[in-house]
Amino acid sequence: MIKLTYAEENYLKAIYELTEAGKRSTSTNDISTWMKIKPASVSDMLRKLGEKTVIDYRKYYGVHITEEGKKLALRTIRKHRLWEVFLVEKLRFSWDEVAEVADELEHVQSPTLIQRLDEYLGFPKFDPHGDPIPDEFGDVRSRPRVPLNEIELDGTGQIVAVKDSSAAFLRYLDKVGAYIGARIKVLEKVEFDGSIEILVDNKKTIFMSKDVAGNILVIQ
Amino acid sequence: MIKLTYAEENYLKAIYELTEAGKRSTSTNDISTWMKIKPASVSDMLRKLGEKTVIDYRKYYGVHITEEGKKLALRTIRKHRLWEVFLVEKLRFSWDEVAEVADELEHVQSPTLIQRLDEYLGFPKFDPHGDPIPDEFGDVRSRPRVPLNEIELDGTGQIVAVKDSSAAFLRYLDKVGAYIGARIKVLEKVEFDGSIEILVDNKKTIFMSKDVAGNILVIQ
DNA sequence: TTTTTATTTTAGCCTTATCTAAAAAGAACA
DNA sequence: TGTTCTTTTTAGATAAGGCTAAAATAAAAA
Numbered sequence: 001m002i003k004l005t006y007a008e009e010n011y012l013k014a015i016y017e018l019t020e021a022g023k024r025s026t027s028t029n030d031i032s033t034w035m036k037i038k039p040a041s042v043s044d045m046l047r048k049l050g051e052k053t054v055i056d057y058r059k060y061y062g063v064h065i066t067e068e069g070k071k072l073a074l075r076t077i078r079k080h081r082l083w084e085v086f087l088v089e090k091l092r093f094s095w096d097e098v099a100e101v102a103d104e105l106e107h108v109q110s111p112t113l114i115q116r117l118d119e120y121l122g123f124p125k126f127d128p129h130g131d132p133i134p135d136e137f138g139d140v141r142s143r144p145r146v147p148l149n150e151i152e153l154d155g156t157g158q159i160v161a162v163k164d165s166s167a168a169f170l171r172y173l174d175k176v177g178a179y180i181g182a183r184i185k186v187l188e189k190v191e192f193d194g195s196i197e198i199l200v201d202n203k204k205t206i207f208m209s210k211d212v213a214g215n216i217l218v219i220q
Numbered sequence: 221m222i223k224l225t226y227a228e229e230n231y232l233k234a235i236y237e238l239t240e241a242g243k244r245s246t247s248t249n250d251i252s253t254w255m256k257i258k259p260a261s262v263s264d265m266l267r268k269l270g271e272k273t274v275i276d277y278r279k280y281y282g283v284h285i286t287e288e289g290k291k292l293a294l295r296t297i298r299k300h301r302l303w304e305v306f307l308v309e310k311l312r313f314s315w316d317e318v319a320e321v322a323d324e325l326e327h328v329q330s331p332t333l334i335q336r337l338d339e340y341l342g343f344p345k346f347d348p349h350g351d352p353i354p355d356e357f358g359d360v361r362s363r364p365r366v367p368l369n370e371i372e373l374d375g376t377g378q379i380v381a382v383k384d385s386s387a388a389f390l391r392y393l394d395k396v397g398a399y400i401g402a403r404i405k406v407l408e409k410v411e412f413d414g415s416i417e418i419l420v421d422n423k424k425t426i427f428m429s430k431d432v433a434g435n436i437l438v439i440q
Numbered sequence: 441t442t443t444t445t446a447t448t449t450t451a452g453c454c455t456t457a458t459c460t461a462a463a464a465a466g467a468a469c470a
Numbered sequence: 471t472g473t474t475c476t477t478t479t480t481a482g483a484t485a486a487g488g489c490t491a492a493a494a495t496a497a498a499a500a
Contacts, residue, residue: 007487028448041488043449048486060448060495091336104328170256215255227457248478261458263479268456280465280478 002052002068006107009076010035013106015065016073025062056189074138080106081127081134082117088128089121095128095180096170128163129170130147130180130217146220148184149194156185157218164215171205172217176193176206222237222272226327229296230255232274233267235285236293245282251293294358296390300326301347301354302337308348309341315400316390349390350381350400350437368404369414369433376405376437384435393436397424404438 004012014035018026032039050057054069065073083105087093093101096113115136118124125141126132134140151157159182162169173179177200187205188197194210222281224232234255238246245351248266252259276290285293302324307313313321338344345361346352354360371377379402381387393399395418407425408417414430 005486029446037487038489039448040450040490045487047449087333091333091340093332093336097332101328101330101333105325106331108321108324108328110324112313112317113307113311113321116313120311225456249476257457258459259478260460260480265457267479 002054002072004052004054004072008045008049008052008054009072009107011042011049012065012069012073013076013080015049015063016070016077019063019076020064025064027062031063031155033218041136074134074140076106077139078136079108079114081131082114082121082124084127084129085121085124085133086117094174096167096174098128099165099167110187126160126180129165130159143220145217147214148186148216148218149196149210151186151218151220153186153189155220156183157220158183158194159216160219161217163217164214171213172212176208177204178206178208178216222274222292224272224274224292228265228269228274229292229327230323231262231269231294232285232289232293233300235269235275235283236290236297239283239285245284246280251283260343291358294354294360296326298354298356298358299328299334301351301357302334302341302344304347305341305344305353306337314394316387316394318348319385319387328356346380346400348400349385350379365437367434368406368418368436368438369416369430369440371406373406373409375440376403377440378403379436380439381437382435384421385439389435392432396426396428398426398428398436 011031014031015026018030018034025117028039028042031037031046032042035042046055046057046063049055049069054066056064056066066184078101084095084098087098087101088095118136124133132140135184145160146157148157148159149165152178157176159180161180162173178184178198182200183202185199186196186200190196194213195208196210196213197205199205225358231251234251238250238254248259248262248296251257251266252262256263266275266277266283268288269275272285274292275285276284292426300322303322304315304318307318307321308315338356344353352360365380366377367383368377368379379398379400381400382393398404398418402420403422405419405422406416407419410416413431415428416430416433417427
């Protein structure tokens, strides 16, 4: 059985997240930027993760995650997202405050704890940001998600996630009244700048730039 | 503001626990045995904790905890015991399974998290083992606790804690029907071996050796 | 194809926290 | 008061995970 340290778990999670977004590999520099750790340190860690066979690592040619690595990364992500649900639903955290605390909680080692937490929360399928929670076997039931700016005029959908999940952006969304789970309808699409007007939950209209809309993911 | 590492927090908690039991100081060897860490490592850590002014440390003469240290230790203990309550009351852990998981959870750094957890649990005053939970200022409202074997014949009381909280001992107690919170009455005290017979919750009688009774703490 | 630039890796250093082996200090006893 | 035994500390090693500076490699430009 492969054992990972706290730091190794963080790297593997980062690599999974960076490679899941379509690309199949990622680079030392990307990981360095994402994790705010110097490239030299990243190189060294990639060597170690390669030796533990959770990634495929060819010097100078980037990183692919292995099946074994994917399983371990998903286990961490599952824990992270379950804790986020707990923080928001049970402890009244707002959805832009949970990431930091969940980053610590996700490393607590106890299969029973996670099983029980999952059960206690009613086996949630999505975290407060709308990201899917892998099941205990690492399976993710994901629905196709489309950036809001790509929805056609009069098209409807439900906000399920954001691409940029910075606290600032999440606060902005809360402020204007867009939140995960909101039902939306596209009322207008402005040709020349790509900005749009949407109706939220059949009661409130919001105007947003193309950039903002591009950061919001919906299912139809 | 004094910052402690994960390991330093563990040492300080151990020192607090070892010195709270009446004694005002503890030794390198005691800490070593308690924490299962070699004396040489303990010595080194005591030097560091001394420099951080959370303990008074004079080489070869044992350790006293300072006021500052006591405050920090109580903060960790508060977190540990709140998590224990959570695990037992919300996640159906049995009270002999929680220590290990709580030892990890107690190091999560987030004042908000602990405040909210406390509130969510209804501001409990005692953990599942009957030990008091310090409030956010480090105040402990503790009642005088007496070993069960010291209660006089026909005396009554309530089980609030155990001295030896090993999983084996806790399971044994559960099995015979003695649990934290149980109301007890001493029905008989056998002179020659110190064993006793008690009535639990006015319905069940239990016979126990002096050793077992000495490990059970009650309030009168 | 050569040169320049950008990326990545290696080498060497630091800190934390552990260990073992050896030395030092204190306690117990003759 | 020495001598022996126990406890504690120091010295030096190791492993993890970070850093900076320098070297190596790949990619881009001339």
